[in-house]
Amino acid sequence: MEATVAITKAETLKPKPDPETLQFGKTFTDHMFTMQYSSEKGWFYPEIKPYAPVEIDPAAMVFHYSQSVFEGLKAYKNEDGEVILFRPEENFKRLNRSNKRLSIPPVNEELALDYLRQLLELEKDWIPTAEGTSLYIRPFIIATEPSLQVAPAHRYQFFIIMSPVGSYYPEGIHPVSIMVEDHFTRAARGGTGTAKTGGNYSAGYNAQAKASQEGHAQVLWLDGVEKKYVEEVGSMNVFFKIDGEVVTPQLNDSILQGVTRKSVIELLEHWSVPVTERKITMQEIFDAHREGKLEEAFGSGTAAVISPIGELTWKGETMIVNGRETGDTTRDLYQTLTRIQTGKQDDPFNWVMKI
Amino acid sequence: MEATVAITKAETLKPKPDPETLQFGKTFTDHMFTMQYSSEKGWFYPEIKPYAPVEIDPAAMVFHYSQSVFEGLKAYKNEDGEVILFRPEENFKRLNRSNKRLSIPPVNEELALDYLRQLLELEKDWIPTAEGTSLYIRPFIIATEPSLQVAPAHRYQFFIIMSPVGSYYPEGIHPVSIMVEDHFTRAARGGTGTAKTGGNYSAGYNAQAKASQEGHAQVLWLDGVEKKYVEEVGSMNVFFKIDGEVVTPQLNDSILQGVTRKSVIELLEHWSVPVTERKITMQEIFDAHREGKLEEAFGSGTAAVISPIGELTWKGETMIVNGRETGDTTRDLYQTLTRIQTGKQDDPFNWVMKI
Numbered sequence: 151m152e153a154t155v156a157i158t159k160a161e162t163l164k165p166k167p168d169p170e171t172l173q174f175g176k177t178f179t180d181h182m183f184t185m186q187y188s189s190e191k192g193w194f195y196p197e198i199k200p201y202a203p204v205e206i207d208p209a210a211m212v213f214h215y216s217q218s219v220f221e222g223l224k225a226y227k228n229e230d231g232e233v234i235l236f237r238p239e240e241n242f243k244r245l246n247r248s249n250k251r252l253s254i255p256p257v258n259e260e261l262a263l264d265y266l267r268q269l270l271e272l273e274k275d276w277i278p279t280a281e282g283t284s285l286y287i288r289p290f291i292i293a294t295e296p297s298l299q300v301a302p303a304h305r306y307q308f309f310i311i312m313s314p315v316g317s318y319y320p321e322g323i324h325p326v327s328i329m330v331e332d333h334f335t336r337a338a339r340g341g342t343g344t345a346k347t348g349g350n351y352s353a354g355y356n357a358q359a360k361a362s363q364e365g366h367a368q369v370l371w372l373d374g375v376e377k378k379y380v381e382e383v384g385s386m387n388v389f390f391k392i393d394g395e396v397v398t399p400q401l402n403d404s405i406l407q408g409v410t411r412k413s414v415i416e417l418l419e420h421w422s423v424p425v426t427e428r429k430i431t432m433q434e435i436f437d438a439h440r441e442g443k444l445e446e447a448f449g450s451g452t453a454a455v456i457s458p459i460g461e462l463t464w465k466g467e468t469m470i471v472n473g474r475e476t477g478d479t480t481r482d483l484y485q486t487l488t489r490i491q492t493g494k495q496d497d498p499f500n501w502v503m504k505i
Numbered sequence: 506m507e508a509t510v511a512i513t514k515a516e517t518l519k520p521k522p523d524p525e526t527l528q529f530g531k532t533f534t535d536h537m538f539t540m541q542y543s544s545e546k547g548w549f550y551p552e553i554k555p556y557a558p559v560e561i562d563p564a565a566m567v568f569h570y571s572q573s574v575f576e577g578l579k580a581y582k583n584e585d586g587e588v589i590l591f592r593p594e595e596n597f598k599r600l601n602r603s604n605k606r607l608s609i610p611p612v613n614e615e616l617a618l619d620y621l622r623q624l625l626e627l628e629k630d631w632i633p634t635a636e637g638t639s640l641y642i643r644p645f646i647i648a649t650e651p652s653l654q655v656a657p658a659h660r661y662q663f664f665i666i667m668s669p670v671g672s673y674y675p676e677g678i679h680p681v682s683i684m685v686e687d688h689f690t691r692a693a694r695g696g697t698g699t700a701k702t703g704g705n706y707s708a709g710y711n712a713q714a715k716a717s718q719e720g721h722a723q724v725l726w727l728d729g730v731e732k733k734y735v736e737e738v739g740s741m742n743v744f745f746k747i748d749g750e751v752v753t754p755q756l757n758d759s760i761l762q763g764v765t766r767k768s769v770i771e772l773l774e775h776w777s778v779p780v781t782e783r784k785i786t787m788q789e790i791f792d793a794h795r796e797g798k799l800e801e802a803f804g805s806g807t808a809a810v811i812s813p814i815g816e817l818t819w820k821g822e823t824m825i826v827n828g829r830e831t832g833d834t835t836r837d838l839y840q841t842l843t844r845i846q847t848g849k850q851d852d853p854f855n856w857v858m859k860i
Contacts, residue, residue, distance in 0.1 A: 175564070175652055175654055176652055176653075176654075203560040204560070205558040205559070208537060208559055208664050209530070209533060209668075213647050213703070214575055214645060215706035215707045216704045217703075218568060218569075218571060220569055222653075253711060253714065292568050293707075296533070297530055298530025298577075298668060299530055300706050300740050301713070302710050309563050311564060313564075333695050335693040335694060335696045338692070339693075340729065340732075341689075341708060342704070342708045347704070347707070348567075348572075349707070350704070351655050352570045352572040352607055352648075352697075355607065356608060359657075374696065374729055374730070376730075
C-alpha cells in the first residue's frame with residue numbers, strides 16, 4: 151500500500167554522527183513523520199517534514215494526564231545495502247493494543263507501516279552499519295487537546311522520530327548485576343503494564359536509582375499483588391534456563407508483550423529447546439540456584455536484544471548465575487537474533503521485512 | 506518573600522468568558538508562569554509571559570516516559586474584592602512529594618507561591634465571582650530533555666496556567682451514581698498513586714468509560730492487591746458516614762493525600778463528629794447499608810469540593826445511599842468549606858491566604 155504523505159524536505163542536512171560514539175536516543179535524523187487526529191476528522195494530514203520542535207499548548211492533555219503510547223523498533227542495512235526491519239507489523243499491532251488501554255483511537259496499521267517506509271526511504275543514509283549499530287525508530291502518540299478535564303482527549307498527534315544508536319555492548323555482550331525490587335511496583339494487576347505507555351516507565355525511576363546506588367545495573371520487578379512472582383527486568387522481559395528448560399513469566403495484564411520475547415520463544419521452539427510460559431516465583435529461582443539447576447538468566451528487548459544476567463540480589467542474598475559468564479543458550483539467541491535482524495543469516499520465520 | 510520574575514505583558518487581552526457557560530479547564534487566562542531547570546543551573550529564568558503554545562522537542566522525555574507532576578488549587582475573590590487562596594502551601598508541599606516519587610528536582614515552595622501570587626496579581630480580573638465559580642490554578646512540571654533513555658531527565662519546565670471555571674453543580678450539589686471497579690486498578694502498592702502524576706489519571710479512562718456506558722457518573726477504586734479495600738472515587742478521596750461515625754481510607758502509597766480530604770477531617774474534628782482513618786472493605790460498606798447504618802457517602806477534591814454519592818453498584822448489586830438525598834454532614838461540609846474558601850465565613854483554622 152502506497153500511502154499519500156505530504157513531504158517537505160529539510161533544506162540542509164545535519165552531519166551524521168560518528169558511529170563509534172553513538173549514544174542511545176540522543177541524536178535524531180533530518181526528518182520526522184507526523185499526523186493529526188480529531189474526533190470529527192479521524193486521522194488526517196500525514197506529513198514528513200524536517201525534524202524540529204513542535205508547538206504545543208501548555209494545557210495539552212499529555213502534559214497533565216499522560217495519555218500517550220509509544221513503540222520502539224530498529225532498522226538495519228543488510229550486506230546488499232537494503233533497508234530491513236524486524237517484525238514491524240508486531241509493533242503496530244501492539245501500538246493499537248496500547249491505544250485501546252489508554253483510550254486513544256487506533257491507527258491503520260498498514261498505512262502506519264507505509265508512512266514509516268517512506269520516512270526510511272528519505273533517511274536511509276542515517277542507518278549506521280558498524281557492528282551492533284542500528285537506526286532506532288520511535289513511533290508515538292500524544293493527546294494534544296488543550297483541556298484539564300480528566301477524560302480521553304478529542305485531539306492527538308502521531309509521530310515517528312528516528313535516532314541512530316550504538317551497540318548496547320561496546321565490548322560485546324556481558325552479564326549484568328540485577329537487584330530484585332521488593333517495594334516499588336512497575337505495574338499493577340488491572341493497571342497499564344501490558345501497554346507501552348509512559349507512566350509505566352517514569353514509575354520505575356526511584357527503584358532504578360536505588361539499584362544503581364547499590365551497584366546494580368537494573369531492577370527485577372515482581373508482581374504488584376503478592377510481590378512474589380517474577381514479571382520483568384528493567385524495561386525487558388525475562389527468561390531463566392533451569393535444568394535444561396527455558397521458562398519465562400506467562401503474559402498477564404502487567405507484563406509487556408515483547409516482540410523480542412515472542413521471537414525468543416519461537417526460536418527456542420524451532421531449536422527444540424523446551425520453553426514454557428508460566429508463573430515463576432522468585433523463591434523458585436533461588437531454590438533452583440541452590441540446587442545447582444539455574445543454568446542461565448537473561449532479559450530480552452528491542453534495545454539490547456538479549457541481555458545476560460550475571461547475578462541477582464534478593465533480600466540481601468546474592469546468587470551468581472553461570473559464574474557471571476554468558477551461557478550458551480543466551481549467546482546463541484543473541485547471535486541468531488542479531489544475525490537475522492541484520493540480514494546476515496537465513497530467516498526461516500520470514501521475520502525480516504525489506505523496505 | 507518577593508521573588509524576581511521577568512514579566513512580559515500580553516499586548517491584547519482576551520475577552521473574559523461568560524460566567525454562566527464556563528466549562529472546567531477549557532479557557533485560559535492571558536498570562537502564564539514558566540521556569541526552566543537544568544542539572545547545571547538548577548531552577549532558573551522564572552518568567553511571566555503571554556499564555557501561548559510552547560516549543561518542545563518531539564523527543565522531550567515527557568512525551569515518552571510521562572515524567573510529570575501537577576497540582577490543582579483555586580483562587581476566589583472575597584466580598585471585599587481581595588484575592589484569596591485555600592491552603593496553597595499544602596499544594597506546593599504535595600508538589601514536592603510528587604516530585605520525589607517521580608525523580609523530579611524539588612522546587613522552592615515559598616518562591617513558587619510567590620510566583621503564583623505575582624501571576625494572580627496580573628490576572629485578578631479573570632477570577633469569576635458568581636456562585637460556585639473560581640479561577641482554577643494548575644501548576645505542573647514536565648521533563649523537556651530530548652532523549653529516549655529510560656532515566657530521569659536533566660531538563661524540566663515548570664508552568665502555572667490558570668482557567669476560570671464554573672460551578673461543579675450548576676443546579677446545586679446533587680448525589681451521583683458510582684460503580685465499584687473490580688477489574689482495572691488506579692494505583693498499585695509501591696506504585697505512583699500517592700503522587701499527582703499524569704499516569705495515574707489516563708490509567709483510569711477505560712474504567713470510567715465502562716462506568717459511563719452503564720449509566721454511572723464515576724468509578725470507585727479498590728486497592729490493587731486484594732481488590733477488597735476502598736481507595737478513591739473518580740479522582741477524589743472518599744468518605745462514608747456509618748452509624749454516626751465518619752470513616753475514610755487511611756493513607757497508604759496508593760491514595761492521594763487530598764488537601765480537601767485533610768480539611769474535611771480537621772473540620773469534622775473541630776465539630777466533634779467522630780472521624781476515623783482506617784482500612785475499609787467494600788463488603789463492610791454493603792453490610793452497613795444492609796443493617797441500615799450507612800448514613801452518607803461522599804467524595805472530596807479541589808474541583809468539586811464535596812460530591813455526594815447517591816448510589817453505589819458493586820457486583821451487580823445497587824445500594825441507595827440516604828434515599829439519593831444529600832446527607833446533613835455532607836451538606837454542612839460542602840457549605841462550610843465553600844464559605845471559608847470564598848471568604849464568606851470565619852476561618853478558625855487560618856486556611857485562607859490573602860494575596
